[in-house]
């Protein structure tokens with residue numbers, strides 16, 4: 223999945239997305255990780271490599287990839303995206319070499335790096351390195367201690383929250399910019415406000431909320447992957463999978479808080495992407511784009527797959543020692559993979575009012591059948607539809623502001639004015655029950671105070 227900063231509210235990433243500008247999620251330590259989070263879809267990928275004791279990218283491969291990746295780009299900025307497994311397992315020297323190779327092969331292009339980590343191994347040395355090299359760090363954290371530790375544990379089952387917070391302290395100490403990636407699962411989904419407020423307190427300026435949707439095969443063969451691709455057929459939902467409707471409510475709760483208080487102060491990837499789609503711009507994230515296929519994944523041994531979400535044998539494109547990276551990116555197979563996101567949408571999606579914002583989300587999650595019985599509907603459809611319909615009036619307002627070259631953050635005043643007006647119109651009589659819900663009479667409660675509660679006046 224494409225990760226990082228998005229479009230209109232944040233950076234000029236949009237301008238960078240052109241032909242021959244693609245991403246490769248790099249897995250320098252393969253699926254290896256020092257943690258063992260219950261819902262992780264990547265740990266079991268070690269089966270693809272015969273379960274070796276270690277999976278580590280060699281310096282030789284690092285150099286080869288760096289050369290090919292930079293040369294293949296026809297744009298002035300190239301983004302390296304480090305992921306896992308856990309990339310810090312490679313040690314700092316590996317990444318010092320990565321920077322050396324980037325300088326060696328840059329050919330005048332600007333090189334950026336994004337580094338996704340569970341944060342537990344960060345220390346002064348790592349953070350000094352991130353700062354010195356202007357590396358954008360993404361921290362995986364699922365919210366408050368209780369929410370985070372529910373699934374994110376070590377191999378021995380120990381909680382990890384305190385170690386992650388220690389890592390965040392190091393980032394702050396060295397003034398390293400970081401964003402957060404939170405997996406929305408069956409457990410933390412009911413604690414949206416709590417999660418959002420907590421993440422703001424950590425200092426995260428840019429938040430990603432990724433829904434976890436996995437299916438487990440009944441196959442008892444230990445050598446096969448248990449978490450299956452959507453085309454697999456019969457499989458049962460993994461217990462940590464988020465409910466579709468719950469996910470929609472989670473997003474709506476955070477959105478309502480954000481759009482009233484935090485626009486242009488905090489960035490939430492799906493809100494940014496949605497605004498871009500309303501404005502007819504590139505959403506900057508593959509799942510809400512019409513087509514995909516320009517975010518590949520490369521393993522520690524040079525094996526390249528169509529996408530980080532499709533590291534399955536059927537989506538293997540080749541190895542960069544045998545096939546040049548650009549040939550894989552430009553291959554018919556990869557083209558078909560990306561265009562299929564649009565071409566395989568069922569009629570139900572094609573006639574959906576919010577398709578322009580949703581685009582059927584990620585193909586990995588399309589394993590339901592539509593009410594007409596056509597396969598290929600996204601498991602999250604119900605929640606996505608709720609969310610996109612809910613945000614519509616606010617997005618339309620912000621789009622108008624953008625087109626008039628005014629800040630979209632004006633939406634906060636617009637809401638305040640609308641809600642104050644609604645409150646005034648709904649002003650109850652002295653002896654009516656107070657709209658704040660206290661159960662007391664209005665005259666004994668909120669009468670005479672400024673508008674008592676935006677919620678009490680109903681929605682827009």
Ligand code: SF4
Nearest residue numbers: 223508509514529584
């Ligand atoms: S399958 Fe497509 S939409 Fe889904 S994560 Fe991969 S690139 Fe993005």
Ligand code: SF4
Nearest residue numbers: 571574577580582603
């Ligand atoms: S909201 Fe549902 S029907 Fe509409 S495009 Fe998304 S997945 Fe398809």
